[in-house]
Amino acid sequence: MAQTAVERFLPDEAATGRLGEDLAMALRPGDVLALQGDLGAGKSTLARALIRALTDDEKLEVPSPTFTLVQSYEARLPVHHFDLYRLGDASELDELGFEEAVAEGAALVEWPERAADRFPPQAVVIELSHRDEGRLARISGVGAAFERVSRSLALRDFLATAGWGEATRRYLTGDASARAYETVSLPGEADRIAMNAPPLVLGPPVRDGKAYAEIAHTARTVAAFVAIDRALMAAGVSVPEIHAQDLDRGFLLIEDLGREGFLVEGKPVGERYTAAAELLAAMHDRKWSYHLPAAPGVFHDVPPFDRGAMTIEADLLLDWYVPAVAGDPASEQLRAAYRLEWGRLFDRLDGRGTTLMLRDFHSPNIIWRGERAGHDRLGIIDFQDALIGPPAYDVASLAMDARVTVPVEIERRTVDAYIAARHAAGAFDEDAFREAYAIMAAQRNSKILGIFVRLDRRDGKPAYLKHLPRIRDYLRRALAHPALAGLRDLYEAHGLLEERSL
Known part of the structure; x- marks a missing residue:
């Protein structure tokens, strides 16, 4: 070469x-x-x-x-x-x-x-x-x-x-994708964040001639971040101001919303989780446009969290977690029973309403700004993969935070705060929401079990394996809902809820 x-x-x-x-x-x-x-x-x-x-x-x-x-x-x-x-x-x-x-x-x-x-x-x-x-x-x-x-x-x-060519650059963080973030500093200026987001590489076809990212509707370019950032800002959500953008190359220079994480000494604080739940309730009570401008003549159409996306995400448990813990690929019998149970649950979500679903609404993506008031206390920084989907998904993402153990009591208070805010805003079907919450929590945590194993086995990132016991616990909580009895029986029959070391 x-x-x-x-x-x-x-x-x-x-x-x-x-x-x-x-x-x-x-x-x-x-x-x-x-x-x-x-x-x-x-x-x-x-x-x-x-x-x-x-x-x-x-x-x-x-x-x-x-x-x-x-x-x-x-x-x-x-x-x-x-x-x-x-x-x-x-x-x-x-x-x-x-x-x-x-x-x-x-x-x-x-x-x-x-x-x-x-x-x-x-x-x-x-x-x-x-x-x-x-x-x-x-x-x-x-x-x-x-x-x-x-x-x-x-x-x-x-x-x-952008006038920042002489800025000092310092690595801030990366994530499970190819994106990376830096702090850039100039004397006399507030620090800013540089986002380095290469266009998504789709990978090989995995189903019906399509790559996984196509079916799961993963954002392909930084235009998705820009468009959703503008929509959220217009709705009063505290998101970073975008100071400069290069959509073709995937570079952004954005506001630094602060450095105080959502957790305190690595542990969840109930009041912060309920505040975030109330922000979600306000967002979910709003009507959203899904054809969003990112630049003159450039639009981002927010994709749906459709049956194909829900299914291929849940299938990550079969594709990666099951072989890792069982030593063999998932059998066709298990796959058929798994698809049948999930299909029944997804059917129950039909017709229940959708919203702008941020998809990864959890502690790593929330900045706490306690000196401010109301919803402005919460700075939201990661939302480019947003979809049109069930409101319950983001509540489950928050209350069963994949990166930190949320005690059952804080989870309950978080969900209750969301429900109370929705009731206060108007008519709200609480029973339907609680069922949808259990379904989405089970789907998300099943997906995460597969993703964290994939990050280890495929991408050489073993640090994610330490989260598996927490995710299994969350999955047990979600499967306790009566509507998920069939899925719970299937998981238990195949030992998928047992503590395993990899």
Whole structure:
């Protein structure tokens, strides 16, 4: 595969430092960056900026590893700084633990030509040379690491068009998708958030010639976020202001709503959950348009949470969780019985009304702003995958929060607060809602069991497995509703509610 290259002119040391930040934002475990250039070309300056950005420590001492040959740092991922100038032979890399370092983190290598034949083929090469009064950086490579670096450089260009080209970039968070978020800072300005959301890669067909994301109606571009953000803001929901957008490349510069999470010391606070339930009730009592503008001439049509989407999500339990805990794929007999029971339950939801369903309305996506009043206390930050679906789904997402154990009492108070607010707003069928809540909670938690195993087995993200006992407990709570007796019997017969270790 032919290498691709991009170039950046670096007029001064500050520009070299910003390139180090850009590279740091792109790094993932297994990446190798090879720094080439003559003495004085700026390799150490670039390496220092990259390591300080990764560790988020501007004053971190970053000595040259000329004599130690390797220096390691703990950061959001371990980074190992190699200097091979004094390397006698490429085989000495084994003594330095190069392969182990790359297996657990990222490697930044000066004088890589002394052992280039030992580097992985997807290593990214950064060649620095003198150019006029500054330096020229030529960055080349193939594969995923180079694509991430190129995208990070493009994000810097996007920030420049918004007047934030000299901003400091710091990694904030990623999520279970390919999206990533950064905090960007400029002196004298409030921090902002940069969203890096590559267009969705659909993947192979899984059913009826369609990819999973097509059937589940996963948002394909950042236009969905923009359109829904505008609709929510117009309805009085506290969502981020969008300061700049590039829909084609999937970049946004948005307001930072704050840093106080929805939880306190990692635990749910009942008053916050009831406040969020009351916000949902106000949203669900509203009439929504589902043909939403994202930019002049660009619209996002909110998809339905239809039978196909509900079914393929629930099937994730069969596709990933069952093989992991049973050691064998789900049998055709189990699949047939599973589909039959879910079909009966989905039938019960028909004709009960729909709303704008945010889909992931839970603690990681809610900012608490206690100094404010009413619904403005809640900042909502993740909603691009919103659908037209049952109101009960978002209540279940909140009250059975996948990332934290919500005690039964707080769950009850949350659901009761929602129901009370709906009753206060007008006629409301409480029994029908409680049944729909149980169905949607069971569907969502069945899906999540499959997703968390998939994140481990397919995507190499084992941290999600620690949540499985909580999700099984939530599933037991949902299946206690009389309407779900048949599904509960099926799950129990196949041991799907038993505690299992993976």
